[in-house]
Amino acid sequence: MLTKARKLSASFFHAALSGKSALKKLVEQSPSKMSKDYGKPFLQIFREADRDFYKIDHGLFAPAVLIVNNAKTGRTFKAGQINPKVLAQSLGF
Numbered sequence: 001m002l003t004k005a006r007k008l009s010a011s012f013f014h015a016a017l018s019g020k021s022a023l024k025k026l027v028e029q030s031p032s033k034m035s036k037d038y039g040k041p042f043l044q045i046f047r048e049a050d051r052d053f054y055k056i057d058h059g060l061f062a063p064a065v066l067i068v069n070n071a072k073t074g075r076t077f078k079a080g081q082i083n084p085k086v087l088a089q090s091l092g093f
Helices: 020-029 042-048 084-090
Strands: 002-009 012-017 065-069 076-080
Touching (some): 012 020, 020 076
Antiparallel strands (some): 002 012, 065 076
């Protein structure tokens, strides 16, 4: 259960969680690949959203890879991946 969270910047996120599986679940659900639009070139997504950034699934702007260390137990959780094929297609290569 997420008891306290605050996003300080695009590269730092702090969460205080209760339960051992809560952190793992948060990490698994956070990468951009969880977005319904993942895998599509950004220009296509932008057009489908009528060129309105606010209509784009916010999950798409999440990090591609998320690695989180549990400060209490020392356990590390990792989720997501870098997808060179999608990146190259989005950049027009």
